[in-house]
Amino acid sequence: xxxxxxxxxxxxxxxxxxxxxxxxxxxxxxxxxxxxxxxxxxxxxxxxxxxxxxxxxxxxxxxxxxxxxxxxxxxxxxxxxxxxxxxxxxxxxxxxxxxxxxxxxxxxxxxxxxxxxxxxxxxxxxxxxxxxxxxxxxxxxxxxxxxxxxxxxxxxxxxxxxxxxxxxxxxxxxxxxxxxxxxxxxxxxxxxxxxxxxxxxxxxxxxxxxxxxxxxxxxxxxxxxxxxxxxxxxxxxxxxxxxxxxxxxxxxxxxxxxxxxxxxxxxxxxxxxxxxxxxxxxxxxxxxxxxxxxxxxxxxxxxxxxxxxxxxxxxxxxxxxxxxxxxxxxxxxxxxxxxxxxxxxxxxxxxxxxxxxxxxxxxxxxxxxxxxxxxxxxxxxxxxxxxxxxxxxxxxxxxxxxxxxxxxxxxxxxxxxxxxxxxxxxxxxxxxxx
Numbered sequence: 001x002x003x004x005x006x007x008x009x010x011x012x013x014x015x016x017x018x019x020x021x022x023x024x025x026x027x028x029x030x031x032x033x034x035x036x037x038x039x040x041x042x043x044x045x046x047x048x049x050x051x052x053x054x055x056x057x058x059x060x061x062x063x064x065x066x067x068x069x070x071x072x073x074x075x076x077x078x079x080x081x082x083x084x085x086x087x088x089x090x091x092x093x094x095x096x097x098x099x100x101x102x103x104x105x106x107x108x109x110x111x112x113x114x115x116x117x118x119x120x121x122x123x124x125x126x127x128x129x130x131x132x133x134x135x136x137x138x139x140x141x142x143x144x145x146x147x148x149x150x151x152x153x154x155x156x157x158x159x160x161x162x163x164x165x166x167x168x169x170x171x172x173x174x175x176x177x178x179x180x181x182x183x184x185x186x187x188x189x190x191x192x193x194x195x196x197x198x199x200x201x202x203x204x205x206x207x208x209x210x211x212x213x214x215x216x217x218x219x220x221x222x223x224x225x226x227x228x229x230x231x232x233x234x235x236x237x238x239x240x241x242x243x244x245x246x247x248x249x250x251x252x253x254x255x256x257x258x259x260x261x262x263x264x265x266x267x268x269x270x271x272x273x274x275x276x277x278x279x280x281x282x283x284x285x286x287x288x289x290x291x292x293x294x295x296x297x298x299x300x301x302x303x304x305x306x307x308x309x310x311x312x313x314x315x316x317x318x319x320x321x322x323x324x325x326x327x328x329x330x331x332x333x334x335x336x337x338x339x340x341x342x343x344x345x346x347x348x349x350x351x352x353x354x355x356x357x358x359x360x361x362x363x364x365x366x367x368x369x370x371x372x373x374x375x376x377x378x379x380x381x382x383x384x385x386x387x388x389x390x391x392x393x394x395x396x397x398x399x400x401x402x403x404x405x406x407x408x409x410x411x412x413x414x415x416x417x418x419x420x421x422x423x424x425x426x427x428x429x430x431x432x433x434x
Contacts, residue, residue, distance in 0.1 A: 029132060033114045036139035037107060040357045043365045044149040045103045050372045051396050052152035054403040056088055057097060064089020076237035082194040083162070084154040097407050102151045109157045110148045114139045116164040117321055123171045123209060125290065126325070134328035138321055142356045143266050145364055146314035153314040155196040160318050162192035163202050170206045170220075174213045182219060189223055193230050198301040198318070200227045205297060208290070255303035261310035262299050262319075270352060271323050274330035282333045291329065294322035327352070374429060375404050381427045382409055388416035393430035 049057075063072040063085050073079050087105070095101035114135050121131030147156040169185035172178070185206075192199035203223050210217040267275070278288055302315035334345040374395050382389060382405065394401055398415065405413045416424035 029118060029135075030115065033118075033135060033139050034111055036136055036353070036357075037111045037114065039353075040140040040142070040360050041107050041110070041145075041148055043361045044368070045100060045107065047099065047103060047149065047365075047368055048372045048376050049097075049099050049102070050150060050152070050368060051375060051400050053099075053102065053150070054375070054400060054407055056084070056152045056154065057092055057102075057407060058403050060085050060088030060092060076234065076240050080194070080197050080234070081155045083158045083191060084195065087154065087158065103149075106148055106151055106154060106157060109154075109161060110139075113157065113160050113164065116161065116168060117324065119168040120164070120171070120321075122168065122175060124175075124212070125286065130287070130325060130328050130332065132328075133331055134321070134324040137327045137331075137352075138324035140353055140356050140360075141320050141324060142360045142364065143268065143323070144313055144317035144320040145360050146312060147317035149360075149364070149368055150314065156314050156317045159192055159195035159199050162188045162195055163199050163205075163318065164321075166192055166202050167205055167209070171209055173219075174209060174216055186222055186226075190226065193226065197230075197234065198298070198315075200230065201298050201301060201318070203227050205294070208293065208297075255300070258303040258305065258310050259296065259299055262303065262316060263295050265310055266295065266299075266316050266319055266323055267326075270327060270356075274326045277330040277333055278326075281337045282329065287329055288326070291322045291326040294325070295319045298322070375400065377429075378404055378427060379408050381425065382413040385425055386412045387422050388414055388420050388424040390416045390424040390426045392426065392428045394427075395429060 059078060062068060063075070063078060063082075069082075072082055072085065078085060088102075091101060091105055117135035117138050118128070118131050120126055120134075121128030144156075147153045147160075166185045166188035169181045169188060173181035173185060189199065189202050192202060203220060206220055206223065207217060210220065275288075282288065298318040298321075299311060299316070302311040305311060305315075331345055331349060334348065335342065338344050378389075378391070378394075378401060389405075391398070391401055402415060405415065416422075
């Protein structure tokens with residue numbers, strides 16, 4: 001389906017393969033995406049490292065070097081996050097433990113992911129007329145903000161990158177029957193599996209794409225086989241896998257309840273408003289169904305969590321694409337419904353952009369500043385000190401404090417041990433932090 005009488009990206013033959021000339025013609029979209037990404041997350045660049053960020057850097061040091069990859073392959077949990085570990089390792093190698101560069105790398109990956117959303121327009125039921133506004137909306141949506149702001153959530157960004165790259169290549173293979181797209185799709189899927197377990201959603205998403213190409217679905221057999229072997233490898237190591245033993249994850253969790261609650265939170269006001277607009281004026285329920293199906297499929301791997309009744313915002317990062325397409329579809333419907341009153345759709349878009357970007361850059365930014373205060377206070381208390389420190393009521397596990405001191409002070413400062421001959425400096429967190 002093409003909107004606006006086929007004027008945007010809807011030209012004969014474009015969807016049959018990869019057309020570089022078309023993408024060059026619309027290169028102006030990249031600065032627009034960069035603007036939306038920056039407008040939403042510019043303040044996050046100034047944030048210090050936050051609790052688990054230090055663990056991410058330490059794991060990068062441990063497993064990131066090529067010489068340590070055999071040990072990484074034997075770690076049941078972290079081999080499924082290999083890409084983020086390697087990226088973290090090389091980021092530190094190039095820029096040191098500087099929060100700015102870690103934050104900037106997350107923002108750049110988010111920008112690249114928004115660009116991949118545009119390429120979903122090669123799929124005929126969507127088209128570029130819808131994927132372009134959806135990509136712009138995805139750039140500033142606030143719900144999955146944690147994946148971009150919190151560096152420890154880097155696996156969410158990278159599994160998105162490689163899963164969507166695999167899906168776009170699969171779409172191009174279905175359109176053109178060219179085998180190099182198939183090979184690229186399988187290679188990207190393998191990297192997605194090395195990014196996070198949720199990469200397996202590629203298989204059902206690719207099957208949805210192949211519904212219109214029934215003779216091609218069997219070509220997903222390698223991806224299905226990889227997914228099965230991937231699951232068996234994880235399940236076979238369940239005795240040593242952290243998430244099978246720390247109460248984080250359970251196959252017996254009430255996943256449908258978590259799924260529905262997470263979708264409800266993801267939709268929020270704007271998603272609900274979009275559904276009302278589409279219910280009133282949009283004639284085709286196929287695209288609406290695809291948006292909802294995308295959210296259901298991509299959230300399913302995160303619905304087996306046990307530590308809270310719905311998936312946290314970082315886990316809604318990939319599912320937010322479904323919401324972005326839903327909002328984009330509603331916005332295009334408004335433009336077609338009121339062709340002589342384009343100010344309506346422009347005003348709605350402006351209000352949505354301002355509300356979402358300001359919410360992230362003010363309220364959510366403040367929340368992350370608060371989360372960073374305990375570790376920043378520890379750094380400030382030891383900046384001119386050498387020796388042992390004693391922490392009272394530290395709000396994070398002491399392992400976090402050890403990593404903070406190790407990464408920011410080296411061996412100059414340590415946690416006081418029982419019977420330590422030196423008098424420790426006491427850092428008291430029992431009272432409310434400033």
